[in-house]
Amino acid sequence: MTATEHQPGRSAPAVDLEGLVRRHSVGHALAREFYSDPQIFEHDMDRVLLRHWFCAGHASSLPTPGDFLVVELGSESVIIVRTQDETIRALVNVCRHRGSRICTTRSGRVPAGRLTCPYHAWSYDLDGRLRVARQMPESFEHDRVGLRSLAVRVVEGLVFTTFAEHPLDFTPAEQALSRAARVHGWAKAKVVHRELYSIKANWKLAVENYMECYHCQPAHPDFSRQHVYARPARQAEALERAGRCRAEALGIFLADVDLYGCAANPGSESVSVFRSALHEGVASATPDGRPIARLMGDFSDHDGNSTYFDIGPLSDFLAYADHGIIYRFVPRAAQHTEMEVLWLVHEDAVEGTDYDVERLTWLWKTTSIQDKRIVELNQAGVNSRFFEPGPYSLQEAYARRFVDWYLSEMAAA
Numbered sequence: 001m002t003a004t005e006h007q008p009g010r011s012a013p014a015v016d017l018e019g020l021v022r023r024h025s026v027g028h029a030l031a032r033e034f035y036s037d038p039q040i041f042e043h044d045m046d047r048v049l050l051r052h053w054f055c056a057g058h059a060s061s062l063p064t065p066g067d068f069l070v071v072e073l074g075s076e077s078v079i080i081v082r083t084q085d086e087t088i089r090a091l092v093n094v095c096r097h098r099g100s101r102i103c104t105t106r107s108g109r110v111p112a113g114r115l116t117c118p119y120h121a122w123s124y125d126l127d128g129r130l131r132v133a134r135q136m137p138e139s140f141e142h143d144r145v146g147l148r149s150l151a152v153r154v155v156e157g158l159v160f161t162t163f164a165e166h167p168l169d170f171t172p173a174e175q176a177l178s179r180a181a182r183v184h185g186w187a188k189a190k191v192v193h194r195e196l197y198s199i200k201a202n203w204k205l206a207v208e209n210y211m212e213c214y215h216c217q218p219a220h221p222d223f224s225r226q227h228v229y230a231r232p233a234r235q236a237e238a239l240e241r242a243g244r245c246r247a248e249a250l251g252i253f254l255a256d257v258d259l260y261g262c263a264a265n266p267g268s269e270s271v272s273v274f275r276s277a278l279h280e281g282v283a284s285a286t287p288d289g290r291p292i293a294r295l296m297g298d299f300s301d302h303d304g305n306s307t308y309f310d311i312g313p314l315s316d317f318l319a320y321a322d323h324g325i326i327y328r329f330v331p332r333a334a335q336h337t338e339m340e341v342l343w344l345v346h347e348d349a350v351e352g353t354d355y356d357v358e359r360l361t362w363l364w365k366t367t368s369i370q371d372k373r374i375v376e377l378n379q380a381g382v383n384s385r386f387f388e389p390g391p392y393s394l395q396e397a398y399a400r401r402f403v404d405w406y407l408s409e410m411a412a413a
């Protein structure tokens with residue numbers, strides 16, 4: 001083997017990130033490397049993903065002090081825990097002794113109100129302060145060693161955190177989100193079902209797919225039968241107007257918000273909110289279009305609309321009059337993304353009486369399985385040496401915007 005040949009175990013040649021950003025053809029999908037290369041995934045983590053806020057879940061999953069969730073992003077892990085004073089904290093899941101993970105399950109309740117490391121049993125209060133470390137030298141200062149704490153915001157029950165040392169301003173996102181989530185009553189909601197989809201694809205392919213509905217008619221027949229959003233804008237116009245009138249007749253006034261990307265709102269987290277109509281006669285996302293559960297928030301009746309809201313690049317939400325969905329995209333590796341889907345209903349709703357889990361989850365289970373399949377097929381094709389980035393259609397404007405935003409983030413860092 002000559003000195004220039006790549007040898008197993010040696011690091012791969014550095015990818016020319018700046019060149020790839022410069023050579024991007026506007027209005028087209030990204031080059032293959034952005035969707036497949038492990039080095040670019042590391043840049044994604046540093047330049048984009050760890051800088052932004054993301055939704056960790058809903059506060060109803062942590063009703064009692066000591067309840068926790070573990071949420072991950074790439075190789076990072078954070079413990080979201082309810083403390084003794086009922087606040088919610090985010091603590092980096094890395095022991096301050098020699099670095100072991102502390103919580104090893106996805107959720108649970110901390111025994112005896114202490115977070116105890118499984119390695120040498122250092123234990124921490126729920127606010128991250130170190131309480132017990134055996135046989136340490138006298139010079140060891142307990143008070144100076146605590147779990148790293150991350151910023152947290154709870155907005156109408158939605159829990160957000162960020163790994164950023166200097167977080168983006170969350171205020172505009174919080175304002176827009178709290179209006180939308182308040183109308184839908186999400187502070188008085190509870191998570192009643194969870195699904196985790198492991199997708200063999202880059203996170204940007206999963207997010208682009210979520211951002212566009214060009215694929216809805218061919219890939220999601222059930223969704224398309226019920227949601228006007230599946231139609232091209234011009235065909236949907238009159239139906240959207242009718243939906244808006246139905247909502248206003250019930251006193252639901254929820255303005256669209258478009259603060260997508262830091263260019264529109266420098267130094268702040270992105271947020272967008274928009275409403276879209278359901279087809280005539282569809283009250284909710286059930287197999288027969290009939291209601292699923294008791295009404296939430298300000299709704300006195302089904303208005304035949306759905307509300308989409310997004311925060312940052314990884315957190316998306318969908319609200320109907322009687323239930324809600326949280327999507328959490330979790331990038332894990334260059335070609336591995338998890339999509340966690342959580343279903344919300346009114347906090348007082350009773351299973352079997354007020355809602356049926358099968359009916360509640362029918363549409364978004366069906367749709368998520370379809371999405372996993374098409375996104376994995378997309379990744380397989382993108383990995384081919386014959387792949388060339390193609391042009392976005394008019395109905396993929398949001399996917400195109402996402403790609404433009406992503407490139408601006410990569411170039412700015």
Ligand code: FES
Pocket residue numbers: 095096097098099100117118119120121122
């Ligand atoms: S690594 Fe946690 S106690 Fe040693």
Ligand SMILES: [Fe+2]
Pocket residue numbers: 209210215216219220367371
């Ligand atoms: Fe889809």
